[in-house]
Amino acid sequence: MKQKYFAVLIFVLILTGNGFSQFYMNPQSISMANAYSAKARGTNVIGWNPANLGLDGNPSFSVQFGILPLVPVVSMQMNNSTISPFWINKKFMTGKYLTDEDKESLMDDIPDDGLDFTPLVHLRILDLSFGRWAVSVGQEVTGTIIFPKSLFRLAFFGNEFEKPIDLSKTDAEMQSVMTIAVAHGREIKIPSDIPLVSEFIQRVSVGGAVKLLVGAGYVGFDKMDGSVTTYNDHIDLNGELKARYGVGGFGMAFDLGAATKIDDKITANISLNNLFGFVNWGIFESGVAKYSFIAEIPSEQFDEIDSLLEAGVQEDTTYETNKFRTHYPAYLLVGGSYKFSDDLDFYANYRQYFRNQLASSISPTISVACEYRPLNWLPVRAGISAGGLERSQIGFGFGLDFSRYKLDFGISQTGGIFNRAKGMALSFSQSLVF
Helix, strand or coil: CHHHHHHHHHHHHHHHHCCCCCCCCCCHHCCCCCCCCCCCCHHHHCCCCCHHHHCCCCCCHHHHCCCCCCCCEEEEEEEEEECCHHHEEEECHHHHHHHCHHHHHHHHCCCCCEEEEEEEEEEEEEEEECEEEEEEEEEEEEEEECCCCCHHHHHHHHCCCCCCCCCCCEEEEEECCCEEEEEEEEEEEECCCCCCHHHHHHHEEEEEEEEEEEEEEEEEEEEEEEEEEEEEEEEEEEEEEEEEEEEEEEEEEEEEEEEECCCCCCCEEEEEEEEEEEEEEEEEEEEEEEEECCCCCCEEHHHHHHHHHCEEEEEEEEEECEEEECCCEEEEEEEEEEEEEHHHHHEEEEECCCCCCCCCCCCCEEEEEEEEECCCCEEEEEEEEEEECCEEEEEEEEEECCCCEEEEEEEEEEEECCHCCCEEEEEEEEECCC
């Protein structure tokens, strides 16, 4: 029974995870390539900078939703290390016979560590802000899936007798977590006796957010070894998988931030997000699943492969273990904005993660963006970034900004632009503002 439960957990996580690396995505952040920490207001400050609640521009009350209230706002992103429309069209869908040289060129583009996919789906179930407070409830699925390079060599060149096909680079780590966050920000008085500070800074605010993390499920491979070897009269199969899993989890994380209004044109801020973030897994069940087999399949018995594989199983067990903990990735944000004119604003952002895990990279990301309003009710946004797990990102979006109703749409490409992009992000939302 436990083996079936573990298999269902893997399937659900991977199925719901096929969507992409920044938590708390929204249409504006996606369209601005994440140059968003200085712009975030109201319901969107969580995951960016809660201190912005102490600045101007926050509504008295707002609620954000998708198609209908309480229908989740879906933001999703998917990135990979190699595949783009350009790569497929130029090197694969050529309309001609692929020579060995063509195939080797394809193989050169696939990293030796395997082809990785980094998915993130963020469902924003409830987002409210009132005055200097904001509340957010959402569900996210994120992680990394790696397919070994040997599988692509097998697909391109077929199998070579007596040469093992190595499957050990296969890897996966996925988790699904519900976040319940409350944020607050407020202005603090600037001491008049501090030189320069009171003279060059108009306003200073600080803020914090508390996040309760309710885990649905986690799966991570601890070990994956396997190979397939073909001979002229039979095939040898052997493999060993060890994976850790948890069902039900609970944890916490904290955001701390500061924001300043330097003058009527310039703002700056800094925040530390997901400080001390963790999830303890195993409220309902936690365990280790182990599976191994060795099988020799004669060519004349290929039609009996199922029974031969079953006979070759050496171990097929799932056993309970103690609860375990995973880290919820923490990151630093430093951002600023510059009001160039009444209808044009510029934004910049620096992001730094502290661990290589769960769709995050210690490679820093620098983003710049602008928002232009050709009409008072029509903001148009664009941004570009470099670095991070995405390597590069370019975004575009727009909004309908009326007095009590707002609609926002954002789309971006990662790892390249147009048909060279290796991933994309997409989000849509509506808000009622009072």
